[in-house]
Amino acid sequence: MTTFYFAVAVFLLFNLLAGLVRVHRGPTAADRMLSALLFGTTTVAVLLLLAEVMALPALRDVALLFVVLAAVIAVAFTRVPKHLGEDSE
Amino acid sequence: MTLLETLTVILVSVGGLFFLTGTIGLLRFPSSFSRLHALTKADNVGLGFIACGLALQAESVWVAMKILLVWGVALIAATVSAHLIARFTLRAAGGSRRTPP
Amino acid sequence: MTEWAFDALLAGGLLGLAWQIVASRVLFRSVVLFIVFGLLMAVTWARLHAPDLALAEAAIGAGITGALLLSAYRAFLSRRGTDPGPPPVFPRWAAVGVAALVGALVGGIGWVVVGLEPPEQTAGREALAHLAISGVENPVTAVLLNFRSIDTLSEVVVLFVAFLAARVVAQDLAHAGPGDWLRASRNEPVLVQPLIAFIAPMTVLAAGYLLWSGEHQPGGAFQAGAVLAALGVLLRLTGRLRPTSEPSLAERLSLVGGVVLFSAIGLAGAGVASAVLAYPEGWEYELILLVETALTIAIALPLVLLFSGSGGLRREVR
Numbered sequence: 227m228t229t230f231y232f233a234v235a236v237f238l239l240f241n242l243l244a245g246l247v248r249v250h251r252g253p254t255a256a257d258r259m260l261s262a263l264l265f266g267t268t269t270v271a272v273l274l275l276l277a278e279v280m281a282l283p284a285l286r287d288v289a290l291l292f293v294v295l296a297a298v299i300a301v302a303f304t305r306v307p308k309h310l311g312e313d314s315e
Numbered sequence: 316m317t318l319l320e321t322l323t324v325i326l327v328s329v330g331g332l333f334f335l336t337g338t339i340g341l342l343r344f345p346s347s348f349s350r351l352h353a354l355t356k357a358d359n360v361g362l363g364f365i366a367c368g369l370a371l372q373a374e375s376v377w378v379a380m381k382i383l384l385v386w387g388v389a390l391i392a393a394t395v396s397a398h399l400i401a402r403f404t405l406r407a408a409g410g411s412r413r414t415p416p
Numbered sequence: 417m418t419e420w421a422f423d424a425l426l427a428g429g430l431l432g433l434a435w436q437i438v439a440s441r442v443l444f445r446s447v448v449l450f451i452v453f454g455l456l457m458a459v460t461w462a463r464l465h466a467p468d469l470a471l472a473e474a475a476i477g478a479g480i481t482g483a484l485l486l487s488a489y490r491a492f493l494s495r496r497g498t499d500p501g502p503p504p505v506f507p508r509w510a511a512v513g514v515a516a517l518v519g520a521l522v523g524g525i526g527w528v529v530v531g532l533e534p535p536e537q538t539a540g541r542e543a544l545a546h547l548a549i550s551g552v553e554n555p556v557t558a559v560l561l562n563f564r565s566i567d568t569l570s571e572v573v574v575l576f577v578a579f580l581a582a583r584v585v586a587q588d589l590a591h592a593g594p595g596d597w598l599r600a601s602r603n604e605p606v607l608v609q610p611l612i613a614f615i616a617p618m619t620v621l622a623a624g625y626l627l628w629s630g631e632h633q634p635g636g637a638f639q640a641g642a643v644l645a646a647l648g649v650l651l652r653l654t655g656r657l658r659p660t661s662e663p664s665l666a667e668r669l670s671l672v673g674g675v676v677l678f679s680a681i682g683l684a685g686a687g688v689a690s691a692v693l694a695y696p697e698g699w700e701y702e703l704i705l706l707v708e709t710a711l712t713i714a715i716a717l718p719l720v721l722l723f724s725g726s727g728g729l730r731r732e733v734r
Contacts, residue, residue: 227372230324232418234331234365239425239459241338242452243432248341248350249448250436256347256404258448260354263396264337266478267358269455270389271334271365273470274382275327276462278369284467284634286381287626288458288474291643293389294618295478297611298650299451300396302483304403304605305490305653388618395611402605 231279235272242268259303266296323368330364333357347404355397359390423463430456447489451482467634468556471626475639479646483653484723551700553632560636561704565693569678572714576675579718583727608654619647627712631701637708641715648720652729659726667717667728674714678707 245268248261270289277285316324340353366386370379433453440446454477461470543559550558560568623640630636651657663671681703682693689696695703720729 227320227323229418230327232422234327236418236422236425237331238334239422239429241334242456243425243429245338245341246433246449246452249445249452252442252445254347254404254407255444256400256407257350258445260347260351260400261341262448262451263393263400264341264354264358265452265455267362267389267393268334269459270385271330271362272459273462274365274369274385276459278372280462280465282462282465282467283378285462285470286378286385287629287635288462288467288470289385290381290388291471291474291622291639292455292458292478293385293392294615294622295475295643295646296389296392297395297615298479298646298653299482299486300392300399301608301611301650301653302486304399305487391611391614395607398607399605 228279231275235275235279238268238272238275255303259300263296263300266292319371323371326364326368326371330361330366330368333361333364337361348401351397351401351404355393359386359393362386362389426456426460426463430460443492444489447485450485451477454478454481468636468639471634471639472642475642475646479642480649480719480723483649487653487723549700551695551704552630554630554634554636556634557630557636557704557708561707562695562700565678565682568711569675569682569693572674572678572711575715575718576671579671579722582722582725586725586727604654612650612654612656615650616647619643619650623647623712623716627708630708631705637711638715640708641712642719644712644716645719645723648716648729649723652720652724656732657724657729658732659724660728660730661726663721663728664730667721670713670717672714674707674711677710681707 242265245261245264249258252258270292273285273289273292277283277289334357337354337357340357341350344350344353363386366382370382373379373382430453433449433456437446437449437453440449454473458470458473458477461467461473540555543563544555546563547553547555547558550562552558552561623643626635626643627637627640628635630640648657652659681695685694685696686692721727
């Protein structure tokens, strides 16, 4: 089971790193923010897997903190003025 | 391998596949809105499958409930975040007059 | 094998991200990458068997730093229209020289560290051996609030001094912090009110849980304070808290309460117990809980006020 959990965790981490291409490419600020939100969910899944495989129940608390506070960043993002939201070089 | 473990392996694997579809959607879909549509559903279903799979292996009912609580809160946070970002994108594209808040 | 692959991917990802954050020319990309960096850091602390740090990283990274960077980005954008002046120019030889010096320094320190023998009796083992007399079961809390409480006291003082320093250079309220959501109730997205109605009690619950569980499992005053501060950040961002230039009496009391209470109990230890900052025997658990509660508030409030860029906060009356 340990190997299986770690294999899934590696798979999720790989997904996350592949998704960074979208952060790099953009094109709009919303796209970048959106990818960051996906990565938040991925991280929560990885932490839940690690809690099981490393026998560290406190990691579930970390996952809980991440999901409770996930919306703070989204709210902060909508405070970026809209006409300036499209960033250019 | 017991029945419970087999079930966990299946659920967690399906969850991983949903994350994969989410990532493919993020990379391949053409517009912001279609990407938003792909992500906010796929990754939360994926998290749900993984959470259910892990909850089956939990040592007590309380731990299982905590894992499912993580999923529940994630759903609420993702709903609001998706709404906020979609609204932001729509208004940035100039649709502010026609959209309800 | 898979364990090794996970760690390698994590380390590689962190290094790549760090490089991109510094090297990227698009500012917003750097901001988002830094948020992702915080996520990966939490996983890294988890892999290093340091759940206390993972908790702190989650609370600070998700709740405060992300919002702070986005607000800073916003302030930067709205100021970009005014004359920024010519960009500073550094000669290339100076950059190369600095890079070479820093590289030599890092390499030298690394060389020395790799050559060190691991000590036989470390402070960590000492703390674990004496855990029973500390009054709590979590070794990290035992070190922070009992064995090395002088460090914790100084850290809270540092936070307080940082807040005072920020007040000294503070701008007037019109330019402070993340700006206000003008007439929040009118212009607000429809889902924000239900979100706050759900998240606010959850956050307070999570902070209380972390504070209480710090006694026997990872958690404690710093994590709980950061989580409470994240709630304050959310309320400030959505216009439910209004910045004021002067703190109220309650805010003043909360700001200094942690330091005063901690110092008072510490000084009383000189008379009642064996030494300054020692707890009287049998009262360790109760006193540690009391100090942690005061510290939670004394950590949360300066963090929110630093984010808000104001001296105080009032509830916005609609």
